[in-house]
Amino acid sequence: MNTLFRTTESPFLQYLNQPSTSDRRRRISSLPVRIGLGRSTRTGLAKTTTRMMASSSSAATETVGREVLKKGIADFYDESSGIWEDIWGDHMHHGFYNPDVQASISDHRSAQIRMIEESLSFAGVPEDSLKKPKSIVDVGCGIGGSSRYLARKYGAQCQGITLSPVQAQRAQALAAAQGLADKQVSFQVADALQQPFPDGQFDLVWSMESGEHMPDKKKFVSELARVAAPGATIIMVTWCHRDLSPSEDSLKPEEEKLLNKICDAYYLPAWCSAADYVKLLQSLSLQDIKAADWSQYVAPFWPAVIRSALTWKGLTSLLRSGWKTMKGALAMPLMIEGYQKDLIKFAIITCRKPK
Amino acid sequence: MRLLTHNMLSCNIKGVTNGFPLRLEVEKFVEKEVDFSAEFLRNIFPKIEWKALVDASRSMGYSQLPDEADSSMLDSDDFLKKFHHALLELHLEEGVLICPETGRRFPVNKGIPNMLLHEDEVFVFDGVNLVLNYHLNSTW
Numbered sequence: 001m002n003t004l005f006r007t008t009e010s011p012f013l014q015y016l017n018q019p020s021t022s023d024r025r026r027r028i029s030s031l032p033v034r035i036g037l038g039r040s041t042r043t044g045l046a047k048t049t050t051r052m053m054a055s056s057s058s059a060a061t062e063t064v065g066r067e068v069l070k071k072g073i074a075d076f077y078d079e080s081s082g083i084w085e086d087i088w089g090d091h092m093h094h095g096f097y098n099p100d101v102q103a104s105i106s107d108h109r110s111a112q113i114r115m116i117e118e119s120l121s122f123a124g125v126p127e128d129s130l131k132k133p134k135s136i137v138d139v140g141c142g143i144g145g146s147s148r149y150l151a152r153k154y155g156a157q158c159q160g161i162t163l164s165p166v167q168a169q170r171a172q173a174l175a176a177a178q179g180l181a182d183k184q185v186s187f188q189v190a191d192a193l194q195q196p197f198p199d200g201q202f203d204l205v206w207s208m209e210s211g212e213h214m215p216d217k218k219k220f221v222s223e224l225a226r227v228a229a230p231g232a233t234i235i236m237v238t239w240c241h242r243d244l245s246p247s248e249d250s251l252k253p254e255e256e257k258l259l260n261k262i263c264d265a266y267y268l269p270a271w272c273s274a275a276d277y278v279k280l281l282q283s284l285s286l287q288d289i290k291a292a293d294w295s296q297y298v299a300p301f302w303p304a305v306i307r308s309a310l311t312w313k314g315l316t317s318l319l320r321s322g323w324k325t326m327k328g329a330l331a332m333p334l335m336i337e338g339y340q341k342d343l344i345k346f347a348i349i350t351c352r353k354p355k
Numbered sequence: 356m357r358l359l360t361h362n363m364l365s366c367n368i369k370g371v372t373n374g375f376p377l378r379l380e381v382e383k384f385v386e387k388e389v390d391f392s393a394e395f396l397r398n399i400f401p402k403i404e405w406k407a408l409v410d411a412s413r414s415m416g417y418s419q420l421p422d423e424a425d426s427s428m429l430d431s432d433d434f435l436k437k438f439h440h441a442l443l444e445l446h447l448e449e450g451v452l453i454c455p456e457t458g459r460r461f462p463v464n465k466g467i468p469n470m471l472l473h474e475d476e477v478f479v480f481d482g483v484n485l486v487l488n489y490h491l492n493s494t495w
Contacts, residue, residue, distance in 0.1 A: 063474040070471075135402065157399070159363060161470075168467045183395060183443060186360040189469040194367040194477060196461075196470035198375055201363060 066215055070163055070191065072267040073213055077164035080325040081143055083317045087308050090174060091116075091145035093209045093237070094298040094346060108304060115237070115298075116149055116208070122292065123235045123350035125204060133203035137161070137227055139192045140210020144171030144185065150206065151184040159197070161190040193219045200229045211238030211277075215269035221280045228353040234286065236277065237294075239268075240347045243275040255343050258334060265331030274347040286351040295339055295346045302336045356447045356466050358411050362403055364468065366454035366461075368476045376407035377452040377461070379414040384450070389443040396438055397429050403442070412441040 084092055088108070095111025096118050126132055132154045138147040141160025144167075151158040162168050171187040190196045192207075193216055205228045214220035224234050241251060241259060250256070259271055274291045281289045308314050309329050318326050338344030366374030409420045419437050421428075428434045452461040452468055459476070462469050 063477065066477075067474055134398070157359075159360070163471070165464075165467065165469070169465060172465075172467060183359075183389065183392070186356065187467060188360075188364070189467060189471060191471055194369075194470075194472050196364050196367050196468075198363075198365045 069213075069215055069267060069269060074163040074165070076267050076324045076328065077142070077162070078166040079322045080328060081164065081167050081170060083321045083325060085143060085170070086317060087314060088305075089145070090143050090148075092142040093146075094301045095304075096294070096297050097300045099296045099299070102300065108301075111301075112145075113149070116146060118297075119208070119235055119237055119348055119350075122290065122348055123233050124288075125233050125235075132156070133233070135159075135202045135229075136204040136206060137195070137197065137202040139195070139205065139207040139224065140213065141167070141171060141187060143167050144174055144187060146206060146208050147171065147185045147187070148175055148178060148180055150204070151180060154204075156184070156203075158185045159202075160185065160187040161192060161195065162187065163189065163191065165189050193223060195223045195227050197227045199226050201227050203229055203232045205232060205234040207234075207236045207238065209237055209239070211236050212240075212266075212268050212271070217272055217276065218280055221277065222284065225281075225284050225286060225353060230353055230355045232353045234281075234351050234353065236347075236349045238277075238347055238349070239271070240274045240277070240345045241271045242343055242345055243273045251343070255341070258338055258341075258343065262331055262334050262338065265327050265334070274345060274349055277347070277349045281349065281351045285354065287354055289349070289351040291347060291349045293345050294348055295344070298346045299339065302332055302339070306332050306336075356463055356468055357443055358408055358415075358445055359399070359403075359442050360468075361411050361447075361452070362407055362442075364452065364470065366456065366459060367470065368454065368457055368459060368472060371454065371456050373456040374454055376404060376411065376455070378455060379411050379447065380451040380453060380460075381415055381447060382449040382451075384415050384445060384447050386444050387446055389439070391436070391439050393435055396435050396442070399442070400424075400426060400429060400438070408441060412445060415445045415447070417441055417445060 081092070089112075091109070091112035093112060093115060095108050096115040097107075097111050133150075134154070134156050136147070136150050136154070136156050136158040138144070138150070138158055138160040141147050141162050144160050147158040147160040150156065160168075160171055162171070168187040168189050171185075175185045175187075188196060192210065192214060205224050207224065211217070211220060221236075224236070228234055241255070244251070251259070262268065263270075274293065278289055278291050309318060309332070318329055335344065339346075361377065361379070364375075364377055366377060368374065405424050406422075409422060412418070412420055417440065420441050421434075424434070424438075446466060447463050448466050450463045452463060453459070454461075
């Protein structure tokens with residue numbers, strides 16, 4: 001991954017480096033050997049076992065880190081979904097605004113809906129009754145806002161997956177309350193990196209602001225492609241860092257530092273750029289690949305969230321919710337800083353699975 | 356979890372080739388009445404793995420589905436009603452979904468399946484691959 005991505009350092013990166021095979025071999029030879037076999041024997045068996053144990057321990061460290069991250073994400077959303085829903089409603093994503101507009105609080109919900117519609121339009125998802133999607137997967141579904149919206153819009157089946165049991169329950173309850181649960185939407189607790197579906201199930205594969213949580217971008221994108229049916233549309237809307245210029249190997253140290261703080265608050269692994277995603281999609285032979293920077297259309301969002309947190313209702317809810325949520329709230333100005341410095345980009349990347 | 360959902364879930368443990376369909380172990384299920392829509396049933400029928408649906412509904416105590424079905428049966432009201440009942444009205448609230456290949460148990464709580472894998476089911480330790488490769492190709 002390090003050879004493909006110019007990734008940022010992140011608090012989880014010590015666990016989550018996933019070197020290429022050649023990197024791994026170099027790494028193995030430099031790891032201290034700590035096994036019960038006598039060090040005097042350098043026969044084939046000892047060498048084999050040495051390498052096996054050393055490689056296992058690096059693999060084990062990586063796996064532990066992933067588990068820590070997944071639990072962190074699940075706990076974060078278990079804790080904070082309720083307060084978000086209370087103040088902002090059931091869409092846990094940015095709104096899409098006309099640039100340079102000061103949006104009032106009542107505009108935000110329609111902006112969040114507009115975000116969904118603009119994304120579908122950008123990707124060119126067909127609307128006519130023959131070609132429109134009939135089965136949809138919402139990867140990182142939150143409390144199901146997108147799932148319910150898309151299911152209703154297309155009259156389609158929608159499956160949502162999330163790491164957070166609290167979110168899955170809430171999503172199900174909201175669907176039932178809205179008369180959708182029985183036929184059209186259902187939710188599972190599952191990992192986007194190991195989606196519990198057979199290949200080629202879905203006409204529309206939807207990932208709205210969940211990609212930033214994925215520690216293995218390649219696996220994430222591979223799974224999106226795997227569960228997509230031939231001809232399906234894949235839509236990713238996600239937080240990226242700026243594309244690197246050809247002369248750059250990595251982000252500047254102060255940029256990495258800023259992203260690190262954000263990673264810590266929101267349980268994010270290393271960031272990548274939109275260009276990195278495009279390369280991944282190309283490597284999987286996906287077609288019609290399109291990417292755009294929508295940062296200018298989401299600019300009013302974080303200031304609005306901060307304002308909502310500073311209301312009486314916001315402050316009291318935060319104090320009641322828990323430390324993870326509060327830490328997340330305190331990190332919001334960092335997001336604004338990141339956008340202002342042209343470091344953080346709000347990206348949409350879409351493509352089609354070949355027929 | 357209704358059987359429509361069950362029909363779309365499979366075991367995703369690395370290396371498993373036969374992860375569908377998941378067997379059901381029922382601890383608590385309910386029957387919920389759902390509005391009947393013949394059009395919906397006709398549209399969804401081609402996507403349904405029929406045998407998986409029959410077996411799953413039997414484990415919920417409903418054995419009225421025919422062993423085999425083809426699209427000509429969609430003209431029969433009687434068939435549609437049984438299909439509707441099995442697909443949409445039987446809900447597993449508490450129980451287990453079991454991988455047919457590995458026996459791995461995925462819990463269902465309050466109607467929601469938890470398909471998260473454990474660490475060792477995700478990461479095939481590199482050491483195994485390295486050794487195999489060495490023996491097959493005499494190289495690392």
